[in-house]
Amino acid sequence: MRAVAVLASGEGTNLQALIDAARDGRIAARFAGVFSDRRGARALERARDAGIPAQAFAPKAFADRAAFDAALFGAVAASGADLVVCAGYMRLLDAAALAPWQGRIVNIHPSLLPAYKGLHTHARALDDGAAVHGASVHFVTGELDGGPVIAQAAVPVLPGDDAAALAARVRGREHPLLVAVVGLLCEGRAVLDERGIQFDGAPLDTPLQLGATDRFP
Ligand code: GRF
Numbered sequence: 001m002r003a004v005a006v007l008a009s010g011e012g013t014n015l016q017a018l019i020d021a022a023r024d025g026r027i028a029a030r031f032a033g034v035f036s037d038r039r040g041a042r043a044l045e046r047a048r049d050a051g052i053p054a055q056a057f058a059p060k061a062f063a064d065r066a067a068f069d070a071a072l073f074g075a076v077a078a079s080g081a082d083l084v085v086c087a088g089y090m091r092l093l094d095a096a097a098l099a100p101w102q103g104r105i106v107n108i109h110p111s112l113l114p115a116y117k118g119l120h121t122h123a124r125a126l127d128d129g130a131a132v133h134g135a136s137v138h139f140v141t142g143e144l145d146g147g148p149v150i151a152q153a154a155v156p157v158l159p160g161d162d163a164a165a166l167a168a169r170v171r172g173r174e175h176p177l178l179v180a181v182v183g184l185l186c187e188g189r190a191v192l193d194e195r196g197i198q199f200d201g202a203p204l205d206t207p208l209q210l211g212a213t214d215r216f217p
Pocket of ligand 1: 109
């Protein structure tokens, strides 16, 4: 069982998907803790409802990002976590705090990276007339939404979509994508080393694509 810490700022629907998957035995994970930068985050409630220790840190209580992240990652380490999943965590991360977690921290981002790093990805895809959009799970590095991508799930952009409709379609694929990737990480099938991502022991040249089965072969 891998001990997973989840960082979340908002609703926590991705967190909930992980909780459900672990409860059903679909991923070999137990939760060391859920951590947030927002005291009111629904994600914290979801964690407590599932019996997972949940902790919020207020950015205003710290002098700067480095101090905040030092405290946050100190608590993550103290929880016994050995894998960190950023699931709707909306703050940039300090490079020094990240360094010890390289290869053990992933993020889900609502776009087919490297397209649309940053915010408002759905509106930007619509503005560009993109035909496909989606979500990616990547290892976190110091570069915003820039680390090596493990896997993606694509959705079509449909006539008449607005940003909310497209976001909802993407969100529906985020959950199985995140569960499938955390499953790979828990099983040790996807690892990051100095050569890049290794999947089942071979270099992963292009991100895995999640198909209709919601599983990777
Ligand atoms: C997701 O779309 C995630 O990709 C983005 O923020 C959203 C979080 O949703 N970064 P939730 O809190 O998991 O419901």
